[in-house]
Every structure is written in C-alpha cells, then in structure tokens.
Amino acid sequence: xxxxxxEISARAAAAPRSGIGEIVTYARxxxxxxxxxxxxxxxxxxxxxxxxxxxxLLAGETFYTWTQxxxxxxxxxxxxxxxxxxxxxxxxxxxxTGSGMQSIVLAIQTVAxxxxxxxxxxxxxxxxxxxIGVSEAKPVTVELGFTDGRWVLDIDRLKAAITPKxxxxxxxxxxxxxxxxxxxxxxxxxxxxxxKHGLWIVADEIYGLYYFDGTRAPSFMDVMEPEDRIIFANxxxxxxxxxxxxxxxxxxxxxxxxxxxxxxxYSTSGVAQFMQKGAIAALxxxxxxxxxxxxxxxxxxxxLCDALIATNRVETLKPAxxxxxxxxxxxxTDSREEAFRIVDKTGVGLAPGTAFGPGGQGFMRACFLRDPxxxxxxxxxxxxxxxxx
Numbered sequence: 001x002x003x004x005x006x007e008i009s010a011r012a013a014a015a016p017r018s019g020i021g022e023i024v025t026y027a028r029x030x031x032x033x034x035x036x037x038x039x040x041x042x043x044x045x046x047x048x049x050x051x052x053x054x055x056x057l058l059a060g061e062t063f064y065t066w067t068q069x070x071x072x073x074x075x076x077x078x079x080x081x082x083x084x085x086x087x088x089x090x091x092x093x094x095x096x097t098g099s100g101m102q103s104i105v106l107a108i109q110t111v112a113x114x115x116x117x118x119x120x121x122x123x124x125x126x127x128x129x130x131x132i133g134v135s136e137a138k139p140v141t142v143e144l145g146f147t148d149g150r151w152v153l154d155i156d157r158l159k160a161a162i163t164p165k166x167x168x169x170x171x172x173x174x175x176x177x178x179x180x181x182x183x184x185x186x187x188x189x190x191x192x193x194x195x196k197h198g199l200w201i202v203a204d205e206i207y208g209l210y211y212f213d214g215t216r217a218p219s220f221m222d223v224m225e226p227e228d229r230i231i232f233a234n235x236x237x238x239x240x241x242x243x244x245x246x247x248x249x250x251x252x253x254x255x256x257x258x259x260x261x262x263x264x265x266y267s268t269s270g271v272a273q274f275m276q277k278g279a280i281a282a283l284x285x286x287x288x289x290x291x292x293x294x295x296x297x298x299x300x301x302x303x304l305c306d307a308l309i310a311t312n313r314v315e316t317l318k319p320a321x322x323x324x325x326x327x328x329x330x331x332x333t334d335s336r337e338e339a340f341r342i343v344d345k346t347g348v349g350l351a352p353g354t355a356f357g358p359g360g361q362g363f364m365r366a367c368f369l370r371d372p373x374x375x376x377x378x379x380x381x382x383x384x385x386x387x388x389x
Contacts, residue, residue, distance in 0.1 A: 019126060022336075036350055097271070100237060174320065230253075242282065
C-alpha cells in the first residue's frame with residue numbers, strides 16, 4: 001500500500017527566514033565581536049528579580065496556575081499604569097503572556113480574520129509583519145516619511161490605506177527600528193481614523209519608557225476613552241533586562257477577556273508562576289533600575305550618533321525613543337550585503353534595513369543599550385570604516 005505523506009501547511013512554509021537572524025547566525029561567536037544587531041542590552045536581569053523567581057521556584061511554585069496571569073502580577077501591572085500613565089485600570093483589563101511577541105500574535109488573532117487587512121507603519125520590526133501574514137491576514141504598508149534625518153507620519157497616507165477589508169491599525173511607538181515617536185496629535189488623529197472606520201488599534205508601546213525627551217512617550221492611554229477598541233502589547237524584556245524570560249502582558253477591553261484567556265490557554269496555557277513572581281519584583285522594585293538603564297541608553301545613544309554624524313557620511317538624528325539608531329550610510333544601497341561586509345571588516349554586528357521592509361533598504365540598525373565604553377569602541381570602528389569606504 002502506498003502511503004502519501006501530507007505536505008506541511010502552506011501558511012507555515014511561507015513564513016520567511018528572519019533577515020536579522022541571518023546575519024546573527026553568520027557571525028555569532030566571533031572573537032572581538034560587538035553585537036549591536038539584536039534589541040537587547042548587555043546587562044543580565046538584576047538580582048532582586050532573579051532572587052524573587054528563585055525563591056518561588058525553591059518554594060515549589062511549579063504547578064499550573066491562572067491562565068491569564070496570577071492576580072498579584074495583574075494587580076502590579078494595574079499599579080504600573082497608575083504610576084506611569086495616571087490611568088486607572090482593572091485587573092480585568094490585564095492578561096499575562098509568554099512574551100511581548102505573544103501579546104502581538106494574540107492581538108492579531110483577535111482582531112483579524114483570514115483575508116482581513118492590518119495597516120502598519122514601515123520600516124517595522126519584521127516579526128510583526130510576518131505574524132500578520134502567518135495569521136492569514138494581509139499586512140498593508142504605510143511608509144513613514146524620512147526628511148533631514150527625521151521620521152514623520154503622514155496621516156493622509158494612513159487614511160488612504162484603509163479599505164473595506166481593513167480590520168485594524170498596528171501602531172508601534174516609540175518605533176523599532178526608526179525611533180519615531182508619535183506625538184499626542186498623531187495619536188489623536190490615528191484614533192479618530194479608527195473610530196470613524198470602526199477599526200481596532202493594536203498599540204505596541206513596549207518602548208514607552210525609553211523616551212529621551214521626557215519621562216515617557218506619548219501613549220494612546222493619554223487620548224483614549226474607555227469605549228475605544230485598543231489592545232496594548234507590552235513586555236518585561238527591555239525595561240528590566242528580561243529578554244530571555246519571555247514574559248509580557250496585554251491591556252485590553254474586559255469584554256474580550258474570555259477570548260484572550262482562551263487564546264492563551266490554547267497556545268501556552270499561561271506563564272510559569274515562579275517567573276511571574278520575578279515579574280512582580282520587577283514592577284514593584286524596579287523603577288530606579290529602569291531609570292538608570294534609560295540614562296545609560298541615552299549616554300550610549302549620544303556617543304554612537306555623535307561619532308557617526310561627525311563622519312559627514314551618515315544621515316540620522318538622535319532618536320527620540322526606543323533603543324536604536326537607524327543609520328543611512330552614503331553610498332549604501334544594499335544594506336543586507338553591507339551588514340555582512342561591516343561585520344567582516346569591523347566586528348560590529350548591525351541589522352540590515354532590508355529586514356524591516358519598505359523604506360528600510362538603505363539603512364542599518366544599531367541597538368545602543370550597552371555599556372557606553374563598548375558603544376564608543378563600536379562607534380570608532382564604524383566611523384573608521386565609513387570614512388575609508
């Protein structure tokens with residue numbers, strides 16, 4: 001009897017290889033490597049967080065737990081928004097997830113059916129775009145404008161991208177990779193579009209505290225009404241140096257809470273309780289650590305951008321938010337090819353702008369959340385290379 005083996009899902013097979021992961025795989029492990037290609041810093045998770053998780057683990061907190069997150073953590077997230085955003089939420093608005101990325105995936109699954117369109121701003125973190133595609137929705141690009149080194153949103157261009165098939169707008173601010181940060185006027189205009197057309201907004205505000213022109217970036221929290229249809233994605237990764245923990249959260253209308261709980265149940269069934277205890281420590285004890293980390297990032301941002309701008313061959317300005325310098329080097333048209341060349345010649349790992357979609361082709365992304373002395377070394381290597389091109 002002939003057994004015909006089934007093919008794998010076309011949807012799964014179509015998921016592309018990461019353009020960032022490609023260069024990381026190529027050069028990972030080299031001596032004297034300065035890895036600025038991935039969005040994480042060089043500090044390990046602080047001990048007040050790891051200690052809380054370790055104590056919970058040793059105490060036997062290793063059983064199944066609340067699918068949507070333990071009540072104590074959800075209450076801590078409520079206090080986080082009271083403290084930083086002046087917003088009074090309910091625990092019924094809070095859902096703990098297995099990373100900021102899972103928050104984004106679940107939000108997309110919630111607001112879009114197969115064939116629906118989700119409009120997003122580009123250049124964009126490729127995981128978002130590809131998560132939309134894997135969900136069988138269609139990502140629709142609206143390019144940010146780039147003028148005199150600064151990124152701007154053209155609200156008319158966003159308006160023109162909306163069609164009867166549009167179900168949601170995906171807004172990442174502060175932006176990975178560009179550092180573009182929406183103003184309150186930008187957010188109000190986007191919200192008015194969503195209200196007019198009956199759309200959801202998926203708000204990726206993971207970098208909301210990494211804002212260098214004030215205490216935090218403008219947020220949809222500042223301009224929304226309780227009835228607005230917004231799902232916020234957030235993560236413990238950046239603020240508290242917990243990238244490897246894979247813990248995040250969502251803020252969403254309570255009326256879709258059971259749907260979100262079901263989606264968590266059928267994907268991960270929830271986050272380990274001892275990890276959630278570490279997350280509580282991050283929220284309750286970590287504000288000073290976050291402030292110190294942001295100031296460290298500001299210093300490294302200035303070192304990197306000042307050095308590269310001084311070559312007179314790099315077009316960029318210091319980003320207002322997030323953790324990245326998005327660099328346009330004179331004469332570079334293929335940033336993928338250039339990323340391989342730069343890591344071979346200088347030992348500095350950069351992410352190619354081609355990985356970030358339309359508008360990113362001529363750019364390189366560098367994450368500056370590192371020791372300022374390391375960033376200064378990387379900046380000197382890159383400056384010497386750029387001058388010699």
